[in-house]
Amino acid sequence: MHVFVTSASGFVGSAVVQELLSHGHTVIGLARSQASADKLKLAGAEVLHGSVRDLEALKAGATQADGVIHLAFNHDFSRWLDSCREDGEAIDALGSALVDTGKPLVVTSGVGVLSVSRAPGSTTPCAEDDPSPTSASQMPRIQSELSALPLAQQGVRVSVVRLTPTVHGKGDVGFIPAMIRAARDRSAAAYVETGDNVWPTVHRDDAAVLYRLALEKASAGDIAAVIGKSLDVSVNSLKKDEADAHFGRLAHFAEMDLPASSDKTKATLGWEPRQIGLLEDLETGSYF
Known part of the structure; x- marks a missing residue:
């Protein structure tokens, strides 16, 4: 094709x-x-x-x-x-x-x-x-x-x-690098309120497979804690009205709580993610 x-x-x-x-x-x-x-x-x-x-x-x-x-x-x-x-x-x-x-x-x-x-x-x-x-x-x-x-x-x-809000992997220039920059600039990693909000994530290579399959066939973890550990800075909870100063325009994403399922996508297209997850990518990949 x-x-x-x-x-x-x-x-x-x-x-x-x-x-x-x-x-x-x-x-x-x-x-x-x-x-x-x-x-x-x-x-x-x-x-x-x-x-x-x-x-x-x-x-x-x-x-x-x-x-x-x-x-x-x-x-x-x-x-x-x-x-x-x-x-x-x-x-x-x-x-x-x-x-x-x-x-x-x-x-x-x-x-x-x-x-x-x-x-x-x-x-x-x-x-x-x-x-x-x-x-x-x-x-x-x-x-x-x-x-x-x-x-x-x-x-x-x-x-x-x-x-997903975060597509991760080598070469990422999106929200996770922005969180890391904010933590470096302020000597502290941060999360909003209790930090219990959940993000779905996907590796860029798994996303690429999904796009191909859609073309051919279609009819949780603590991110702030990993960033703080990697930069050797404190990890702080922020009130909602403090998040803008720390995260800037991306504050809305920092507090997003959106657990998501891809079960139908897997069943319909035969897609199965095979790459490492976001937290492992943060700890062993190229982000730091």
Whole structure:
């Protein structure tokens, strides 16, 4: 299968590209810089120059492919609403090139979209069939799904991968490195209130396998304690109104409590994570 991948040179995207190539697919990756283009060529992929805001480039990439994996998303939290709206527009553009083709389109969302419908204090893991927000006003990030899922009625084999708040592994530049920087800067690691909130996590290589399977087949631990131990700094509990000063724009994620199950995904796609977990990755990987 010839697959068009957005954010193909990114942290998750580069793993997806390698996963696809190693299983006999060919890849054309969207690259907005020469450095990204060079990285894709070195990996063995073709290159389409353009950005995720270039809707015509997205249509062109989707038109020449047998399937699409859409990973690109602007995680600038200072313009979060715009980023979510723009992702919906990007998915609209990709989908318009695939209408009535029966080709697969795999888009990316987040497990966090289910947080607004969880009862306070619930310990039941979120699951794929749990009720989702029905409008972006409830949860802006749901716009990606709201744009994607109607395409299933227009002859597109669409599926959604909800990534965990933390995708970990070598080269991670997301929330865990931000937590480590905050701990270094303040000589203390921290958690919010009691620290009992739970995060789902996934290794980037396991996520890459899931994207491939979705393309081909689709119809808990104390993080702060590990960071504190690794940096040899104290581990402190913060009140909710103190979290912003410590974590900055990522404070919301630090206090997120969202246990999640992937049982349906495993049963439907035959996906089985095989990489180390986040805590072991923190202790033995490249984060420190």
